[in-house]
Amino acid sequence: MRKKNVPSIVKDQQLVKYRRNQIIQSAVKLFIQKGFHRTTTREISKLSGFSIGTLYEYIGSKEDVLYLVCDAVYDEVIHRLHTYLNTELEGIERLKLAVESYFRVVDQMQDEVLVMYQEAKSLQKEALQYVLEKEMLITQSIEQVIRHCVDSHLLTLDEKQIKLFSHNILVNGHMWAFRRWALKKSYTIDEYIELQIEQLLNGLKGQAMSTMLY
Structure with missing residues (x-):
């Protein structure tokens, strides 16, 4: 069972874990409301409390x-x-x-x-x-x-x-x-x-x- 490598340009692993946890919590709320396909990464970043650019420092795609x-x-x-x-x-x-x-x-x-x-x-x-x-x-x-x-x-x-x-x-x-x-x-x-x-x-x-x- 091989874990997927989700790309991140941030080297601080504690910060990566913290930010991704914010992303996960926001994404769950949005996916419940709108579904995966209708939710945008911009909406996820906004609810997470940071910019779309910051979001992409911790992921490579919406599927991530x-x-x-x-x-x-x-x-x-x-x-x-x-x-x-x-x-x-x-x-x-x-x-x-x-x-x-x-x-x-x-x-x-x-x-x-x-x-x-x-x-x-x-x-x-x-x-x-x-x-x-x-x-x-x-x-x-x-x-x-x-x-x-x-x-x-x-x-x-x-x-x-x-x-x-x-x-x-x-x-x-x-x-x-x-x-x-x-x-x-x-x-x-x-x-x-x-x-x-x-x-x-x-x-x-x-x-x-x-x-x-x-």
Whole structure:
């Protein structure tokens, strides 16, 4: 997984990090409002608080901004998820925590997650491949928790079922961001998490019963 080299003429790496963080925060707001293609670099620079010339000292193109946004969002999601999972819990309780943790990260980063999934398709092939591999790191973190339950004989799933279950967890988490306009009319985030965990685990119990019957 090779990170894209985003050009910068500024040598001070601390300043580069600071300015790019400003750019990322401004870009997320604009991409949510207008979308990637309708947002201009001039608008991004203005909202960031500096000139268009200064903006281009830290990037080479508007696509670089989108790449920086996606890369930063994935890194933050992975960091927060691992922070939540830094616990002594094991087995099914750890699986419940993994589901809850991912959903809470999505809740905390709704705008960023929405931008990432709506606009990443505009990246060029190599950059898109990189951010998709970051997505797989998140999926694999969930898979590890599920696989531990299987290895401990708490769940009966084969490899394909483990992978599909982990994808189901991520999709249900994304739904909180994608359909928040509807879901928030009926549920708090706590209610949503509780019901989703209940349905996910009941689905596994039903699957186990079907396997026994056949």
